[in-house]
Amino acid sequence: MITPKADPNETGYIHHLHADQFDDLVPQALANVELRGALAKATNTIRNRRATALEEVDHFQELRSQAKSIKTEALAHLDDHLETFERQATANGIHVHWAADAKSASAIVLDIAIKNKTRLAVKAKSMVSEEIGLNDALIDAGIVPVETDLGEWIVQLAEEPPSHILAPAIHKRRREIRDLLARVLDRPMPDDAAGLTEVARHELRGHFAQAELGISGANFLVAETGSFLLIENEGNIRLTTSLPRVHVAVAGIEKIVPRLQDLGPLVRIITRSATGQAISCYQTLITKPKTSPEDDGPEEIHLVLLDNGRSKLLEDDLTAETLRCIRCSACLNICPVYRQIGGHAYGSVYPGPIGAIFTPQIAGMHAASQLPGASSLCGACREVCPVDIDIPGVLLHLRHRAAEGDRSTGDHPEGDPLTTKKNRSMRRGFRFWRWAMGSSRRFELFGAIGRLLATVIRQVPSLTKYAGPLASWTDGRTIPRSPGRSFRSGEMARRLRPEGQDRA
Amino acid sequence: MINDDRSTILSAIKASLAQAASARTRGGLHGPPPSIAAPPLTNELPKSAADRRDPASTLATAGFQTALDRVQGVCHRVTSDAGAADALQAVIADLGVRRVVRSDDPLVIEILERVIGGFELLPPNADRALLLECGIGVSRATIGVVEYGTIVLSSGDMAGVSGAPTERQRLVSLLPATHVAILASTDLVETWDAALTSLRSASGDLPPTATFATGPSRTADIELELVLGVHGPKNQHVILLEHR
Numbered sequence: 001m002i003t004p005k006a007d008p009n010e011t012g013y014i015h016h017l018h019a020d021q022f023d024d025l026v027p028q029a030l031a032n033v034e035l036r037g038a039l040a041k042a043t044n045t046i047r048n049r050r051a052t053a054l055e056e057v058d059h060f061q062e063l064r065s066q067a068k069s070i071k072t073e074a075l076a077h078l079d080d081h082l083e084t085f086e087r088q089a090t091a092n093g094i095h096v097h098w099a100a101d102a103k104s105a106s107a108i109v110l111d112i113a114i115k116n117k118t119r120l121a122v123k124a125k126s127m128v129s130e131e132i133g134l135n136d137a138l139i140d141a142g143i144v145p146v147e148t149d150l151g152e153w154i155v156q157l158a159e160e161p162p163s164h165i166l167a168p169a170i171h172k173r174r175r176e177i178r179d180l181l182a183r184v185l186d187r188p189m190p191d192d193a194a195g196l197t198e199v200a201r202h203e204l205r206g207h208f209a210q211a212e213l214g215i216s217g218a219n220f221l222v223a224e225t226g227s228f229l230l231i232e233n234e235g236n237i238r239l240t241t242s243l244p245r246v247h248v249a250v251a252g253i254e255k256i257v258p259r260l261q262d263l264g265p266l267v268r269i270i271t272r273s274a275t276g277q278a279i280s281c282y283q284t285l286i287t288k289p290k291t292s293p294e295d296d297g298p299e300e301i302h303l304v305l306l307d308n309g310r311s312k313l314l315e316d317d318l319t320a321e322t323l324r325c326i327r328c329s330a331c332l333n334i335c336p337v338y339r340q341i342g343g344h345a346y347g348s349v350y351p352g353p354i355g356a357i358f359t360p361q362i363a364g365m366h367a368a369s370q371l372p373g374a375s376s377l378c379g380a381c382r383e384v385c386p387v388d389i390d391i392p393g394v395l396l397h398l399r400h401r402a403a404e405g406d407r408s409t410g411d412h413p414e415g416d417p418l419t420t421k422k423n424r425s426m427r428r429g430f431r432f433w434r435w436a437m438g439s440s441r442r443f444e445l446f447g448a449i450g451r452l453l454a455t456v457i458r459q460v461p462s463l464t465k466y467a468g469p470l471a472s473w474t475d476g477r478t479i480p481r482s483p484g485r486s487f488r489s490g491e492m493a494r495r496l497r498p499e500g501q502d503r504a
Numbered sequence: 505m506i507n508d509d510r511s512t513i514l515s516a517i518k519a520s521l522a523q524a525a526s527a528r529t530r531g532g533l534h535g536p537p538p539s540i541a542a543p544p545l546t547n548e549l550p551k552s553a554a555d556r557r558d559p560a561s562t563l564a565t566a567g568f569q570t571a572l573d574r575v576q577g578v579c580h581r582v583t584s585d586a587g588a589a590d591a592l593q594a595v596i597a598d599l600g601v602r603r604v605v606r607s608d609d610p611l612v613i614e615i616l617e618r619v620i621g622g623f624e625l626l627p628p629n630a631d632r633a634l635l636l637e638c639g640i641g642v643s644r645a646t647i648g649v650v651e652y653g654t655i656v657l658s659s660g661d662m663a664g665v666s667g668a669p670t671e672r673q674r675l676v677s678l679l680p681a682t683h684v685a686i687l688a689s690t691d692l693v694e695t696w697d698a699a700l701t702s703l704r705s706a707s708g709d710l711p712p713t714a715t716f717a718t719g720p721s722r723t724a725d726i727e728l729e730l731v732l733g734v735h736g737p738k739n740q741h742v743i744l745l746e747h748r
Contacts, residue, residue, distance in 0.1 A: 038727075045728050079517040098510040150734060151725035167725055174727050193726040197734055204735065205636060225710055235678065235721035235736020241713075242674045243632075253513065260704070264697035279652045279696070279718050281575075282736065285703075287710040290659075294629060296674035297659060297713055307513045314520035316527065 011364035012309025013102040015133030016161055019347035019359055019368035026374075029345040035171055039342050042170050043333040049276025050330060050384070056278065057268075066265045068387045071324040074223075074256050075314065081223040081256045082305065088226025092288040095302045102132035105306045109134060109215065109248055110141055112302055116246050118143050118212040122204075124230070124237040125149035126217030127165060127327060128250050128306060130349040131362075134215070145215070146207045148236040150200050157184050163343030163351065165329040166274055171342050204236070214240035214298065218251035219326070220266060221303075224259045227287040228303065231270065231280050238282060247298040249286075252306050254323035266326065273328040273386040309362040318397055322357050324387040329354075331381035331391060337374050346371060353381035357394040365402055372398035447486050454482040564650050564692050565746055572653030575719030576732055577740040579653070588686065588743050589618035592642065595684055595741055596623060601639025605630060605680060607673035609644035612686055615743075616642060628672035641680035643673035645687040645742065647699045654718040655685045655742060656699050658711040674713065683717075683737040688748035 018025075029035060054060050074081055086096045099105035113121060121138060123129065123145050135156075138145045147156040151168040155161065158180055162168030169177065177196060182189040185203070190196060216237055218228040228249060230237045241247050257263065263285075271280040290297040313319045332338045332352030343351035348359040348368065356375060360368040372395045375381075381391040403423055436446045457479055487493050569579040580591040592615060596604060605626040606612050616625060626634060645655035659674050677683050693699050696716065703714055721736030732738055 042728050076521070079514050079521070082514070082517075098513055100509040100512045100516075104509055148735065149725070150723045154725070167728070169725055170728075172726075174729075177726055193729040194731045196726055197723060197731040201734060208735075209632060209636060225708075227710060233721065234723050234734040236734070238674075238678050238715060239735050242678060253517075260700065260710075261697065263700060264695075267696060275724070278574075279654065279716075281718055281721050283716040285700075285710065285714045285716075286712075287714075288712045291712055294672065295659065295712075296628070296672050305513070307509075307516065311513060311516035311520050314517060315523045317524055320524065 011312070011367075012307070012362040014131050014348060014350075014359060014363045014367075015102065015136070016130075017348055017359070017363055017367055019363070019371050020366075021347055022345065022368075022370040022374065025345040025347055026341050029341040034173065035342055036340060038171060038173055039339055042167070043339050046167075046276060046333045050273060050333070051276075053272040053276040053278060057272065063265055063269055064386055064388060067269050067326075068324065070257055070262045070265065071326070071387050074258055074262075075254065075320055075323055077258075078253065078256065078311075078314065081258055082253060084223040085221055085226055085256060086305075088224065089303060090226070092226045093301070094226065094288065095300070097302060097304045099304050099306045099308070102306075102308050105132045105250060105304050105308070106134055106137040108302075108304050109250065110137055110143075112246065112248055113138065113143055113213050114141065116212055116300075118246075120207060120211045121145045121213040121215055122207055122211040122240050122244065123147050123152075124214070124216040124232070124240040125152045125162075125168065126215070126250060127349060128217050128252055129215065130162065131308065132250070132306065134250070146204070146211070148204050148208070148240060149232075150197060150234060150236075153200060153204065154180065157181070161344065161349060164332060165327050165350070165352070165354075167329075171344070208239045208243050211244045212246065214242075214244040214247045216240055216247070216249045218249045218255055218303070219270070220263060221251055221256045222260050222263065223256055225287060227260070227285050228255075229263055229267075230284045230286065231267070231282070232284075233275070233277075233281040235282065238284060241284065241286060242297055245298055246300045246302070247286075247289075248302040248304065250304045250306060252308070253310055254325075269386040270326050270328050273330040273384070313361055318390065318393055319361060321389045322354075322361060322394060324389050325354055325358070326387060327354075328386055330384040330386065334380045334384045336376060336378065336380070341374075346374065353391045353395075354389070357391055357398060360398055360402075365398070369402040372396075372402060444486065444488075451482040451484070451486070454479055458482070562746075564694070565689050565744055567650045568648055568653055568692060568742075568744065570653075571651060572719065572740075572742060575653055576722075577653055577719040577742060580741065580743045581746055582743060583745075583747050585615055585745070585747075586618060588615045588745055591743050592616070592684060593619045595682070596640060599639055599682060599739075601682070603634070603638045604640045604642060605635055605638045605676050606641075607643035607676045608671050609673070609686070611688075612642055612644050615686060628676050632675075635675055635679045638680045640682045640684060641676040641678075641737075642684045642686065643676045644671060645685040646691060647702060648687045648689075648692045648742070648744070649696050649699045649716070650692055650694050652696060652718050653742075654696065654699070654716050655687060656703070656714055656716055657685070658703065658714040674715075677715075677717070678736060681733065681737060682739040682741065684741040684743060686743050686745065688745045690748060 057063060089096050097108045099108055121143055135145045147153045152162060154169040154172060154177055164170040174193060178189045178191060181199060216230060219231045220229045267283055271277045289299055289301045310323060313322055331354050335353050338352040346355050348355050350358045353375060356371040360371055375395050377392050379392050436442050565581055569581060572579045582588045582591055601623060603624045603626060606616055607628050626638065646658050647656035657673055657677050693702060703710055720732045720738055720740045721734050722730060722732050723734040724730050
């Protein structure tokens with residue numbers, strides 16, 4: 001299922017999106033105790049590594065503001081930079097393609113694959129290829145796509161989507177992975193991580209040697225030189241971009257940076273934020289296909305520039321911040337919500353805080369109106385963001401849009417009956433609240449009623465289950481103990497009051 | 505169809521940017537406008553005190569070794585070509601490999617000629633199936649980065665600072681389980697950024713591909729446990745020629 005051809009006023013498309021089922025997915029995730037254990041351990045580890053790595057940088061805030069201003073500047077003149085990139089890359093011998101939407105991007109890659117008689121395509125991990133559903137499109141055309149990043153390969157074999165931007169199999173325990181590989185490869189598997197990694201190395205070597213096509217994403221596109229940079233640890237991107245005769249890279253239009261020298265600060269900050277390494281194992285700067293027939297490397301390089309709803313985000317300075325993201329996933333590891341529910345519960349290939357703002361803006365509020373609510377607005381995501389994206393601000397903006405609809409796009413969540421019902425009762429609730437808090441007499445009256453109710457409900461435990469509209473509220477919380485009298489009438493409040501103002 | 509998408513995207517971007525600009529002048533929804541015009545970039549990057557060292561000094565070679573150590577790479581500092589050959593011979597003997605593949609670089613060939621046999625030496629354009637089986641690959645690093653222990657491997661006829669006109673090294677440095685890089689101490693630079701800048705030729709051209717490699721390949725995809733050697737080399741050796 002693919003959306004029809006995008007016109008500029010329409011939203012984009014995210015493959016396998018079921019973020020509208022967020023309310024059902026979350027309890028499932030929370031009930032999975034093993035998942036929560038694995039996530040807590042994993043995210044804690046990465047967080048600590050990140051914190052240690054950043055302590056080593058003398059001027060972290062300076063570096064961060066540099067990274068931020070590079071991306072901000074790139075976005076402010078995105079059209080110019082894209083045209084410069086196209087001109088330079090074309091001069092270097094790279095074929096540049098433009099894809100307004102997911103369907104068109106898949107069609108371009110498929111066309112290249114078919115022209116080169118591809119039967120097997122090796123893939124380096126790429127979020128954008130997940131976004132456009134490239135694997136399914138290839139399979140439908142009879143081409144076998146093989147993921148080569150270890151974690152991504154594991155989730156592909158398990159027929160699951162990735163649950164983390166950087167560590168796709170973060171939700172899987174080692175034993176689970178061993179059993180999975182034993183089943184798929186039909187032979188006994190070693191128990192340790194090193195042994196399992198060795199198995200992957202061997203299995204995938206064969207694929208690398210045979211593949212006619214290599215598919216990757218891109219971390220940064222350099223307008224000035226028409227080059228692009230790929231960042232990795234495993235070496236699978238180097239293999240994907242070196243062995244097959246043809247290499248296709250798919251990149252969102254927001255990946256552009258104006259100058260070659262802009263790469264330094266971004267490379268310096270991205271791995272530290274992502275895995276806590278001072279630098280990743282490999283950064284590969286690709287500028288042109290091989291220049292002489294005897295050389296190594298692909299004969300043909302294609303680069304697909306994907307919009308898929310991104311240009312729309314530039315309409316507003318706040319939403320445009322979303323496009324600064326360099327996909328480091330620091331916000332996932334720090335987020336108290338992600339740490340409890342994991343990536344799959346978001347129902348989107350982009351999970352966590354960044355996914356909660358990116359997904360609804362790309363796929364439309366109607367498809368993911370609950371995601372902006374998946375946050376306590378604690379602000380930790382912004383604090384760790386290497387490019388200082390105001391994630392809480394965008395979340396609030398999107399919550400507003402989910403409730404009120406967006407007049408500029410005509411994207412009204414009222415089309416969704418669930419949201420409409422929720423909105424109506426919520427609005428009624430807040431109208432009542434405003435009235436009840438509007439005078440001191442009403443405030444005291446409802447305070448007294450509240451204290452009375454709390455006392456009654458606590459004494460009759462069965463009542464908590466039948467507390468009407470509040471029943472779901474008590475699922476995760478205990479009813480507060482009534483203090484017996486209001487704070488204002490208490491001894492402490494009296495002492496705080498300036499002398500002589502004691503109420504009669 | 506492709507051209508169609510091009511104009512669709514570019515005009516969508518222009519329209520969106522114009523709308524944001526007009527919202528900004530109206531003092532839009534989200535308070536004062538952020539400074540969109542970024543501050544001019546200077547070449548001054550956040551640097552550590554080590555940056556002010558003279559790159560060719562002993563401090564630089566020692567610094568490179570320390571940094572490579574941290575990422576589980578091995579640095580052999582030698583003071584003569586004969587010493588380099590000895591170090592290479594020791595690596596080959598230690599691993600007990602029978603096939604070694606080399607790149608085209610003259611210095612690499614020269615050093616390998618001094619290594620006493622016992623193994624089969626393959627040229628970089630050897631059959632791919634043979635390359636995949638090969639135990640050790642030896643190639644030239646065009647630049648070394650002191651701050652991270654990084655080596656730069658560049659391909660094609662623009663092989664950078666002092667490389668051969670066409671060094672075929674991409675597969676040599678990638679497929680074998682062990683990669684040995686030959687690095688001259690005069691090719692050391694302090695920072696990653698400096699290495700990137702020095703990749704450009706006088707006319708501003710870049711090599712077709714340049715890989716910045718720091719230590720052996722690694723993964724932590726299974727329960728975040730660090731494993732060295734995934735798809736790339738499992739061992740990374742650098743023979744640092746202090747006399748060159």
